[in-house]
Amino acid sequence: MRTAILGASGLVGRKMLSLLEDCPWLKGDPELLTSPRSAGQEIEFQGRKLTCRAVSAEDFSSLDLALFSAGGDASRTWAPVAKDAGCVVVDNSSAWRMDPQVPLVVPEINGTKLAAKPGVIANPNCSTIQIVMAVAPLDSAVGVKECHVTTLQAVSGAGQKAVQELLDQTGDYPIIKTGASAYPRPMAYNALPAIGAKTENGGFEEETKVLHEMRRIMDRGLDLHISCTATRVPVLTGHSAAIRVVCDVPTTPAEAVKILQNTPGVQVVADPHDYHTAREIAGLNDVFVGRVRQDPGCDRSLLMWVVADNLLKGAAWNAVQIATQIAEQNAVDNQ
Ligand SMILES: NC(=O)c1ccc[n+]([C@@H]2O[C@H](COP(=O)([O-])OP(=O)(O)OC[C@H]3O[C@@H](n4cnc5c(N)ncnc54)[C@H](OP(=O)(O)O)[C@@H]3O)[C@@H](O)[C@H]2O)c1
Structure with missing residues (x-):
């Protein structure tokens, strides 16, 4: 073509x-x-x-x-x-x-x-893609009722000016601009729970995108309860997401790992203490899932850590x- x-x-x-x-x-x-x-x-x-x-x-x-x-x-x-x-x-x-x-x-x-x-x-949206890659296969296999996410998003998700601004803030002679900025507060050595414009109900645009886009891709309505807190962290490339899913039926971490092992484009580690980091997976196309474990006290609820290169799969x-x-x-x- x-x-x-x-x-x-x-x-x-x-x-x-x-x-x-x-x-x-x-x-x-x-x-x-x-x-x-x-x-x-x-x-x-x-x-x-x-x-x-x-x-x-x-x-x-x-x-x-x-x-x-x-x-x-x-x-x-x-x-x-x-x-x-x-x-x-x-x-x-x-x-x-x-x-x-x-x-x-x-x-x-x-x-x-x-x-x-x-x-x-x-x-x-870049965060939506990696979350949906981990959650939609579980929904198809055992049904998902709820999905609660906190993202930790790299600065490259906001474009090349945002990357340069973090490099300026962390260099030998840090520059903190007082005028127009890619960030609402200083980004260096910080975590900012605000990505995009303010929305209703105390949210920010990035969080709303995840909610609406996930339901659209998974062909689900408001019966899929999703919440998201999107944060920007001083990582150059690679978004991370801490995810809690509540399934329709009791589901063990081993069952979830097996489902994700059979999902093209997903790489999962079975050891609940094992995980991938943004630095390790930057430059790779897949979505990486680790820390898969039971939410204590709820046999239908699972916790996991999902990482992907925002510029590639995202x-x-x-x-x-x-x-x-x-x-x-x-x-x-x-x-
Ligand atoms: N970065 C990510 O992780 C990510 C993930 C998912 C989606 N996205 C989306 O992808 C898009 C690009 O993101 P990016 O991170 O690559 O941004 P970027 O590094 O700031 O690059 C923006 C590009 O768009 C061009 N451009 C801007 N305004 C234009 C116009 N009016 N007409 C033609 N070209 C124009 C720029 O060209 P000039 O140099 O000529 O201005 C530049 O090539 C955005 O919509 C972003 O939301 C980004």
């Missing part, structure tokens, strides 16, 4: 580009689209330099697929243009995630939604998996 990345100069866009290096379905070099700010910037692809250029409406008519990772405003502007030009969009922003016409897809969980050949597909890898499934469907249709 002739492919473009919108937001190619960003953290996620660069990961998408490196994943495309190994995609057999890629036709020609990918187009690197950005705002005028990054036009002319060169990025390496398969040992050569490709040049970014400012996106324009004409770009999409010569493309089969566009991976969008340029924020909600750019997605709202360019997704309808691309779709009208016959270019399928996989969008990484939050712009279309709750649109009933746009499927919200984690391929291992609800990849069947792609069979309808949608023109725009939404990639879920963003670029999930998008490339979607694109690969589309390419495979097209190949079958053209046989």
Whole structure:
């Protein structure tokens, strides 16, 4: 497929580009689209330099697929243009995630939604993806009534300016800016329980995304009780999540481990004292589950620790998996 990345100069866009290096379905070099700010910037692809250029409406008519990772405003502007030009969009922003016409897809969980050949597909929020990868298989196997989560999210989840700001705050001569910041309070050596804008009932946007998106991907309604506290921590890459699930029936940790061992894209350790950390799994595509144990006093309730690379399974890898499934469907249709 002739492919473009919108937001190619960003953290996620660069990961998408490196994943495309190994995609057999890629036709020609990918187009690197950005705002005028990054036009002319060169990025390496398969040992050569490709040049970014400012996106324009004409770009999409010569493309089969566009991976969008340029924020909600750019997605709202360019997704309808691309779709009208016959270019399928996989969008990484939050712009279309709750649109009933746009499927919200984690391929291992609800990849069947792609069979309808949608023109725009939404990639879920980074925390949602890793939580749903661990919880949806339990829901399918034994039923899940409740899911309570605290996330510990890396700064790269907020883009390259946020990464630079943490590096500035922790350098030899720490800089604490007093003006506009990627964070509501200093990030260095801290934990901030506030990601995104304020919402009703004392929440923040990131928490609301997890609630709504999980129910959508798992095809569940308000009967699935979810709560989330989203925190930002001074980790560069890799989100962690402490999760408590209440199942419909008594479920042992050993049963949960077995279910997750049989889930593609999940790696689980059976020892309840064992776990993965963000630093160890950064750069890997899978979702990693550890500390699986019974919630003391409740034989239906399990606790676990779930870690994934927010830039890969939380963003670029999930998008490339979607694109690969589309390419495979097209190949079958053209046989
Ligand atoms: N980081 C994560 O872990 C993560 C996970 C899931 C989803 N996402 C979502 O992915 C998107 C990108 O995130 P990121 O972390 O890669 O951000 P980033 O590092 O700040 O990069 C943003 C990219 O978008 C481009 N861009 C911004 N405004 C644009 C416009 N109006 N037209 C065209 N290009 C524009 C930028 O190009 P210029 O350099 O030209 O400005 C840059 O290439 C966001 O929607 C984010 O919410 C991120």
